[in-house]
Amino acid sequence: xxxxxxxxxxxxxxxxxxxxxxxxxxxxxxxxxxxxxxxxxxxxxxxxxxxxxxxxxxxxxxxxxxxxxxxxxxxxxxxxxxxxxxxxxxxxxxxxxxxxxxxxxxxxxxxxxxxxxxxxxxxxxxxxxxxxxxxxxxxxxxxxxxxxxxxxxxxxxxxxxxxxxxxxxxxxxxxxxxxxxxxxxxxxxxxxxxxxxxxxxxxxxxxxxxxxxxxxxxxxxxxxxxxxxxxxxxxxxxxxxxxxxxxxxxxxxxxxxxxxxxxxxxxxxxxxxxxxxxxxxxxxxxxxxxxxxxxxxxxxxx
Numbered sequence: 001x002x003x004x005x006x007x008x009x010x011x012x013x014x015x016x017x018x019x020x021x022x023x024x025x026x027x028x029x030x031x032x033x034x035x036x037x038x039x040x041x042x043x044x045x046x047x048x049x050x051x052x053x054x055x056x057x058x059x060x061x062x063x064x065x066x067x068x069x070x071x072x073x074x075x076x077x078x079x080x081x082x083x084x085x086x087x088x089x090x091x092x093x094x095x096x097x098x099x100x101x102x103x104x105x106x107x108x109x110x111x112x113x114x115x116x117x118x119x120x121x122x123x124x125x126x127x128x129x130x131x132x133x134x135x136x137x138x139x140x141x142x143x144x145x146x147x148x149x150x151x152x153x154x155x156x157x158x159x160x161x162x163x164x165x166x167x168x169x170x171x172x173x174x175x176x177x178x179x180x181x182x183x184x185x186x187x188x189x190x191x192x193x194x195x196x197x198x199x200x201x202x203x204x205x206x207x208x209x210x211x212x213x214x215x216x217x218x219x220x221x222x223x224x225x226x227x228x229x230x231x232x233x234x235x236x237x238x239x240x241x242x243x244x245x246x247x248x249x250x251x252x253x254x255x256x257x258x259x260x261x262x263x264x265x266x267x268x269x270x271x272x273x274x275x276x277x278x279x280x281x282x283x284x285x286x287x288x289x290x291x292x293x294x295x296x297x298x299x300x301x302x
Contacts, residue, residue, distance in 0.1 A: 034276070035276065038269055038272055038273040038276055039273060041265075041266060041269035042266060042267075042269035042270035042271075042272060042273040043270075043273075044266040045263070045266040045267050045269070045270040046270075048263045048266060049066050049263060049267060053065075053066055053067065054066060054067065054068055054267075054270075055067065055068075055069055056069065057069050057070060057233050058070070058231075059071060059231035059245070059250070060231075061254070061258075061264040061267070064263070066263070066264070066267045068247075068267070068270075068271060068274075069233070070231045070232055070233050070234075070244075070245065071231060071245055071246060071247045071250050071271065072247065072274070073233060073234050073235075073244075074148070074227070074231075074232075074234055074244035074245050074246050074247075075217060075246040075247045075248070077148050077152075077234045077239060077240070077244060078148050078151040078152050078155060078216075078223060078227060078244065078246055079155065079213060079216050079217045080152075081148060081149065081151070081152025081153075081155075081156070081240060082151075082152045082153075082155035082156040082158075082159055082213075082216040083156075083159070083209070083212070083213050083216065084152075084156075085152060085153065085156030085157075086155075086156040086157070086159040086160050086163055086212055086216075087163065087209060087212075089156075089160060090159070090160050090163030090164045090167060090208065090212065091163070091167060091198075091205065093113070093160070093164045094163070094164050094167035094168040094170075094171060094205075094208075095171065095193060095197075095198065097109050097110060097113075097164070097168050098168045098171035098172050098197075099171065099193050099197060100193075110165070110168065113160075113161050113164050113165060114161055114165055116160070116161045117158075117161035117162065117165075121158065121219060121220070121221040121222045122221045122222070122225075124154055124157065124158060124222045125154065125221050125222035125223075125224070125225030125226055126225065127154075128150055128151075128153070128154040128222060128225060128226035129146075129225055129226055132145070132150050132153055132154065132226065133145025133146055133147075133150050133226060136149055136150050136153075136241070140241055141241075142241040142242075143242075144228060144243060146226055146227060146228035146229075146243055147227065147228060147240065147241050147242055147243055147244075148227060148234060148239060148240045148241075148242065148243070148244040149240040149241055150226040150227065151222075151223050151226050151227035151244070151246070152240070154222045154223070154226055155216040155219055155222065155223065156216070158215060158216065158219060158222065159212035159213070159215050159216045160212075162208065162211050162212045162215050163208045163209060163211070163212040164208075165208075166204065166207055166208035166211055166212075167201070167204065167205045167208040169204065170201040170203070170204020170205055170207070170208065171197055171198070171201045171204070171205075173201065173204065174197050174200045174201050178196055178197065178200055179192055179196065179197060181196075182195070182196040206286075207286045210282050210283070210285050210286035211282075211283075211286055213282055214279050214282040214283055214286070217248075217275070217278060217279065217282070218248065218275065218279055219248060220248040220249060220251075220252045221252070223246050223248060223249050224246075224248070224249035224252055224253060227243060227244050227245065227246065227249065228242075228243020228244065228245075229243065229245045229249055229253065230242075230243035230244065230245055231245040231250075232244065232245075247271045247272075247274065247275050248275065250268070250271060251268050251271055251272055251275075254268060255268055
């Protein structure tokens with residue numbers, strides 16, 4: 001009877017291992033197929049439009065102007081603005097939850113913050129249009145409330161749950177012996193947090209930032225609703241208070257109306273390919289940071 005039970009357990013473990021392995025292979029396969037599809041559809045762009053034309057400063061496909069530089073810089077401006085907003089707020093919130101808040105409060109705040117990530121982006125875009133944009137126009141003197149700043153504020157809010165959750169997990173993973181050693185040497189509670197705990201969790205915090213930035217740069221609906229969608233070069237000092245257009249918003253707004261197989265169609269896929277590569281690089285950096293953190297802890301434990 002014991003041998004039969006052991007055989008069943010071994011067979012079940014084998015099935016689970018094969019299922020996990022198959023799932024991992026399928027994920028890699030789907031990712032490769034998506035990349036190949038984008039490469040096939042977007043690669044034709046480089047045979048139809050010269051690289052010099054793609055790097056122009058005007059995007060107006062109706063007149064064969066396919067300069068993607070305003071779209072790239074618009075995405076960069078909004079994403080950097082979102083990172084500047086969400087990084088300090090996310091880090092401070094994570095430190096409060098992991099190191100300052102009592103346990104009962106932590107058990108309440110952590111799930112609530114993670115629930116925020118489930119709010120649909122179209123709802124946040126609507127709130128940005130009716131609440132944030134009028135405030136930007138009224139109090140900052142912008143000609144319109146649909147600006148890069150409005151997009152940065154909404155994206156910063158959307159990136160916060162990811163940054164807080166991952167950074168809090170990284171802080172919580174710091175061994176308690178680190179804190180005890182700092183306190184034993186005479187450090188105060190705040191000195192222990194900022195000079196011991198936070199530096200020890202920097203790889204995990206970097207991962208949180210990378211994932212938050214990846215969340216922000218790939219967002220579509222909220223950005224399309226609050227940034228004004230003007231394909232202009234954001235090179236002036238007041239660019240945050242002017243409308244911009246991002247790569248994601250361009251694809252979402254124009255893909256449904258473009259003729260399949262046209263140059264415009266292929267350029268939109270080329271923009272998607274650029275987005276795919278940027279997001280892939282960000283996630284690769286985050287994975288490398290996690291791997292480095294794991295190796296570091298492994299050396300400390302050994």
